[in-house]
Amino acid sequence: MDTKKKRSKRLDLFIFRTPLINLRKKDWIASEQSSSQSRLSRSSSRALGEGVAIQNLKFISYFSTFWLWVFLTQEVQAAPPLRFAGSSAVFPFAATVGEHFSHKFREPIPLVEAIGTGAGIKLFCGNLDGPDGAMTSRPMTKGEKEKCQSQGITFEEFIIGKDGLILIQNKRETPFSLTLKDLNGALAEKVPQGEICIKNPHKTWNEIQKNFPIYPIRVYGPAPTSGTYDVFVEKIRGLCGSALRHDGAYIEAPANENLIVQKILNAPQTIGIVTFSFYEQNKTRLLALPIDGIFPSITSIQKGDYPLSRPLYVYIKTNKMKDFPSRAGYIIEFTSKDAVGEKGYLNKKGLIPLSSEDQTKMRERALNLQSGESLN
Amino acid sequence: MTSSLKTRRRKEKWFRRMGFLSLCLALLFLGGILGKIVYTGYPAFFRTEVAAQAERPDLLNVHARYFLKENKKWITASDDVDMYYKHEVVGNLTPHQIQAIDSLKNQGQIRLVFNTGFFTHSDSREPELAGIWGGLIGSLLTLFVTFCTAFPIGIGTALYLEEFAPKNRFTNWVEANINNLAAVPSILFGLLGLVFFIHFLGLPRPSALVGGLTLGLMSLPVIVVATRAALSSVPPTLKEAALGLGATPLQVLFHHVVPMAMPGIMTGVILSLARALGETAPLLMIGMVAFIATPPSTFLDPTTVLPVQIFNWSRSSEMGFVENTSGAILVLLIVLAILNGIAIFIRKKFES
Numbered sequence: 052m053d054t055k056k057k058r059s060k061r062l063d064l065f066i067f068r069t070p071l072i073n074l075r076k077k078d079w080i081a082s083e084q085s086s087s088q089s090r091l092s093r094s095s096s097r098a099l100g101e102g103v104a105i106q107n108l109k110f111i112s113y114f115s116t117f118w119l120w121v122f123l124t125q126e127v128q129a130a131p132p133l134r135f136a137g138s139s140a141v142f143p144f145a146a147t148v149g150e151h152f153s154h155k156f157r158e159p160i161p162l163v164e165a166i167g168t169g170a171g172i173k174l175f176c177g178n179l180d181g182p183d184g185a186m187t188s189r190p191m192t193k194g195e196k197e198k199c200q201s202q203g204i205t206f207e208e209f210i211i212g213k214d215g216l217i218l219i220q221n222k223r224e225t226p227f228s229l230t231l232k233d234l235n236g237a238l239a240e241k242v243p244q245g246e247i248c249i250k251n252p253h254k255t256w257n258e259i260q261k262n263f264p265i266y267p268i269r270v271y272g273p274a275p276t277s278g279t280y281d282v283f284v285e286k287i288r289g290l291c292g293s294a295l296r297h298d299g300a301y302i303e304a305p306a307n308e309n310l311i312v313q314k315i316l317n318a319p320q321t322i323g324i325v326t327f328s329f330y331e332q333n334k335t336r337l338l339a340l341p342i343d344g345i346f347p348s349i350t351s352i353q354k355g356d357y358p359l360s361r362p363l364y365v366y367i368k369t370n371k372m373k374d375f376p377s378r379a380g381y382i383i384e385f386t387s388k389d390a391v392g393e394k395g396y397l398n399k400k401g402l403i404p405l406s407s408e409d410q411t412k413m414r415e416r417a418l419n420l421q422s423g424e425s426l427n
Numbered sequence: 428m429t430s431s432l433k434t435r436r437r438k439e440k441w442f443r444r445m446g447f448l449s450l451c452l453a454l455l456f457l458g459g460i461l462g463k464i465v466y467t468g469y470p471a472f473f474r475t476e477v478a479a480q481a482e483r484p485d486l487l488n489v490h491a492r493y494f495l496k497e498n499k500k501w502i503t504a505s506d507d508v509d510m511y512y513k514h515e516v517v518g519n520l521t522p523h524q525i526q527a528i529d530s531l532k533n534q535g536q537i538r539l540v541f542n543t544g545f546f547t548h549s550d551s552r553e554p555e556l557a558g559i560w561g562g563l564i565g566s567l568l569t570l571f572v573t574f575c576t577a578f579p580i581g582i583g584t585a586l587y588l589e590e591f592a593p594k595n596r597f598t599n600w601v602e603a604n605i606n607n608l609a610a611v612p613s614i615l616f617g618l619l620g621l622v623f624f625i626h627f628l629g630l631p632r633p634s635a636l637v638g639g640l641t642l643g644l645m646s647l648p649v650i651v652v653a654t655r656a657a658l659s660s661v662p663p664t665l666k667e668a669a670l671g672l673g674a675t676p677l678q679v680l681f682h683h684v685v686p687m688a689m690p691g692i693m694t695g696v697i698l699s700l701a702r703a704l705g706e707t708a709p710l711l712m713i714g715m716v717a718f719i720a721t722p723p724s725t726f727l728d729p730t731t732v733l734p735v736q737i738f739n740w741s742r743s744s745e746m747g748f749v750e751n752t753s754g755a756i757l758v759l760l761i762v763l764a765i766l767n768g769i770a771i772f773i774r775k776k777f778e779s
Contacts, residue, residue, distance in 0.1 A: 111579060114575055114578075114579050117575050118575070132721070132729070136714075139742070142718070143552060143743065143744070146552045146718040147552040147553075149718070149720075150551060150552055150553075150720065153720075159721060160719075160720040160721055162633070162717050162718065162719050162729050163717060163718040164633070164714055164716065164717040164718075165716060165717075165718075165739075165742075166714070166716070307741060307742050308742070308744065309741060309742065309743075309744070309749070326744075328744040329744045331519075331744070332518070332744045332745060332746055335516075335517060335518075399519065400552070400744075400745075401744060
């Protein structure tokens, strides 16, 4: 409401400007006529100068007409599409479901922003008119939930599937099996030695385990702004804190996993950390390292045997469900067998489906959302 | 004497050689980048189609024969098939599917055609269906808003500062700040746009209006600096002559100085707009990095721009998006070349 007031003020400004110019223009024509009679008088040159100024005012009025048009068209808007914001790990899935949802139910295609888990939740909880849903690669924290509630926002949580963090290597290298403890030894900033914590001294892999290869520790992984990083750090957490080392052994790749894949393909003796979909797309050229002796695969991640796996979440606003029937429709599509089932279209995009019991649970939750809407 | 001449000649020869070498090096880099982009990007302009055979054409309506060629309709294949047909990449295809594709190939039921969808479709998560139309329209709308903000304000500021403003400490300070602003990293303008246009004015988040205003702020100092340079290059004798003949300062400005400076002004404006067209960083801050699959129809609709779409595609895991990314870069380069061409044309026109 506040912005509307401002807008109308601005409109007045534009409306008053146009007749002003016309008025002056008449003056100008009159003065020019008089000036033609006394060409050398001082007043004529003044009038001409004004004429030029008025021509420029006309020029300005073109631009102001444009702005007028912009602010008038603001009112003419079709029903806005659903909006989602959050993790870039969930982004491709949410966008894909959005397209299918749109084609199936003839709804506008939802707008999906990949801005990171934290920023997404902030937007979601910041304002009742904010995004309709948040996509996260970790569950919402207690503080975030409280912030949401303080804004009067009610929401429902959905786990849409699982994702794995895969340690990849070039196919030419010899693979070796790591444990989470080895990873902590290789990548943590501080490692325990006896009773105390010391700065990580490991330079090559064989310093951690004798049978590991001799090449230096170089790991390309996600940057600290991503939820993927949070999950990875939490999983390999040791006794001496969760910070990763900054001496060049762990190299942060900015939010583009294709770059990590390219790097691994071109640089020998390096390891990369990517999400499952990127490994899946480049399976023919890459090698996955087993963690704790378990190779990443759809079944091992689904069952939770593979240690570096995590669930992916979507949160949907449930305020005034009656006014937003497409919210329920969207999440019903998201939890359908078509999308997240064993042979669903999201599986092709690299999402690992939940176990069938969990899938039905999520499906029921989504359907309840719709039936709850009819009760309100 | 002769020996000094010799050394001077040798120096000149060396200087020329070094210049030629650096030119060659620059061309080599340019050629390398362009070659790589064209090489990876040109397959994006073609798509694979599979024929869907009409089983009983005699049952269809009479006019159907004009839409069906040899009783078949060509339908775009999936991205896996596309990749296999173009580059022999197996990907997620099963051996059974590969066999099917090979047999279709032998029967002539699969073909490669020009990918018109790449230019007429908007963004999609499926690389075979994704196109640049939405991004292109968004870019043009955003650029239009940028032009409408930066051009009048920038030119006005430059004219005032160059011709009317008194030379004192305050204007010196303003001048220094404008020059500094021209070199500020563009992402800071994104932050400014986020705080002012979105949080303070409450304008809709990923819209061409906010994007254009932010880019307008970004290109404003560049336009001011370029315009001032163009204005100051107009010979002062011309101004003095006009003043001496009794013209007012405003007449001098608009009848003589501005027309003389116009080529320089237009070049500055169009070059800064070209920079705004290729900018992503400030748009990241104001939420234009989104999946928006419907092209905008007004300035307040959710909008994405071409560079942001390229950025989004480059982050996708599907192999098909690699060539789409390069293809979109090619289109962006062509648009930029056209803009620069217009700049040269306008300059030539005003000069003559």
